[in-house]
Amino acid sequence: MGKKGILLVNLGTPDSPEVKDVKKYLDQFLMDGRVIDIPRFNRNLLVRGLIVPFRSPKTSKLYKEIWNEKGSPLLYYSKVQTAMLQEQLGDEYQVELAMRYQNPSIESALANLKTGLVESIRVIPLFPQYASASTGSVIQLIMELVGKWHTIPNISFVNSFHDNQLMIEVFAENARKHNPESFDHVLFSFHGLPERQIDKSDYVAKSYNFRDVSQREDYNDGNKFCYLAQSYHTAKLIAKELNIDRKDYTVCFQSRLGKEPWVQPYTTDVLKRLAREGKKRLLVFSPAFVADCLETLYEITVEYHEEFRELGGEHVQLVESLNDHPKFVEALVAMAKG
Numbered sequence: 201m202g203k204k205g206i207l208l209v210n211l212g213t214p215d216s217p218e219v220k221d222v223k224k225y226l227d228q229f230l231m232d233g234r235v236i237d238i239p240r241f242n243r244n245l246l247v248r249g250l251i252v253p254f255r256s257p258k259t260s261k262l263y264k265e266i267w268n269e270k271g272s273p274l275l276y277y278s279k280v281q282t283a284m285l286q287e288q289l290g291d292e293y294q295v296e297l298a299m300r301y302q303n304p305s306i307e308s309a310l311a312n313l314k315t316g317l318v319e320s321i322r323v324i325p326l327f328p329q330y331a332s333a334s335t336g337s338v339i340q341l342i343m344e345l346v347g348k349w350h351t352i353p354n355i356s357f358v359n360s361f362h363d364n365q366l367m368i369e370v371f372a373e374n375a376r377k378h379n380p381e382s383f384d385h386v387l388f389s390f391h392g393l394p395e396r397q398i399d400k401s402d403y404v405a406k407s408y409n410f411r412d413v414s415q416r417e418d419y420n421d422g423n424k425f426c427y428l429a430q431s432y433h434t435a436k437l438i439a440k441e442l443n444i445d446r447k448d449y450t451v452c453f454q455s456r457l458g459k460e461p462w463v464q465p466y467t468t469d470v471l472k473r474l475a476r477e478g479k480k481r482l483l484v485f486s487p488a489f490v491a492d493c494l495e496t497l498y499e500i501t502v503e504y505h506e507e508f509r510e511l512g513g514e515h516v517q518l519v520e521s522l523n524d525h526p527k528f529v530e531a532l533v534a535m536a537k538g
């Protein structure tokens with residue numbers, strides 16, 4: 201019997217932190233119609249005329265801050281996760297890694313699976329919560345590419361794993377190392393999205409209004425495919441695992457890009473409120489990511505830390521991401537076996 205193919209896909213990172221590679225990366229990323237979801241002509245003007253030229257030098261500096269001897273942390277840990285998963289699954293499986301943007305490309309990973317004559321392909325986009333801009337984009341591209349093959353194998357997709365118990369336990373374990381009781385407040389800071397993209401969610405009940413925060417908190421059949429409902433659910437499950445009271449944590453959204461409204465509350469606004477309330481020490485989870493990356497290692501660890509100290513706070517402690525934790529690999533094994 202042929203092997204079973206497993207394809208792990210994360211977002212992507214530039215080939216190097218140099219401006220020319222960051223430009224290539226941001227261009228491919230932001231020209232994706234699911235990421236900047238405006239008509240192609242306008243997207244082209246905005247991305248190629250404005251964002252890429254002006255943002256790349258800045259973003260390159262940030263990548264240089266987090267780049268280390270192993271390269272980009274996101275790519276490094278994705279490779280480690282892939283190797284650990286292959287090790288756990290053994291010879292019956294062929295595990296490949298791809299990045300939605302830049303390298304290793306989805307095209308090359310699919311070619312490896314095809315050459316391996318795998319009898320099936322199971323795709324695991326490495327985003328716990330479903331968003332059109334992340335999971336949706338990965339699934340769309342793979343369907344387009346494989347859809348052109350002469351022989352289309354059995355193919356399946358993991359759509360989200362925001363409530364995966366093993367994953368929840370790893371976040372909780374990583375937090376325990378920092379003694380959660382010693383903090384004044386806990387943040388669950390998710391990657392943000394433009395509100396417009398949540399407005400477009402077509403798989404939610406008509407009665408669901410994400411702008412009413414209390415409706416996001418109640419995870420149910422009518423909103424279970426909404427990025428926000430899934431995010432609040434992840435936060436609730438981690439808090440439950442650690443016995444953190446609802447009043448002691450806030451769910452918020454980081455990494456806003458552009459002038460349009462993104463989902464609120466913004467992490468920076470929450471930092472201001474907590475500083476005003478006299479909170480000094482914050483513990484911050486970043487459960488939209490399964491590996492440390494620019495958004496955790498720079499935005500939270502450096503930017504938010506400095507911002508909070510300038511506001512009178514003392515410390516912002518990031519809970520490390522899932523990275524090479526064996527229990528997360530166990531979670532991947534279960535997803536791979538579907």
Ligand SMILES: C=CC1=C(C)c2cc3[nH]c(cc4nc(cc5[nH]c(cc1n2)c(C)c5CCC(=O)O)C(CCC(=O)O)=C4C)c(C)c3C=C
Pocket residue numbers: 211212213214226234235236255259272274327331333334391392393394455457488489492493494495
């Ligand atoms: C949770 C998954 C992600 C979603 C959803 C997502 C949406 C999204 N992102 C941008 C713009 C940028 N994101 C950037 C970095 C970045 N984003 C994710 C994940 C999601 N993005 C990750 C893992 C990373 C870090 C990658 C790494 O190499 O470490 C960046 C680049 C950095 C910067 O210039 O700030 C941009 C730009 C948009 C517009 C968007 C949805 C509309």
Ligand SMILES: [Fe+2]
Pocket residue numbers: 391455
């Ligand atoms: Fe992003």
Ligand SMILES: [Fe+2]
Pocket residue numbers: 455495499
């Ligand atoms: Fe960012």
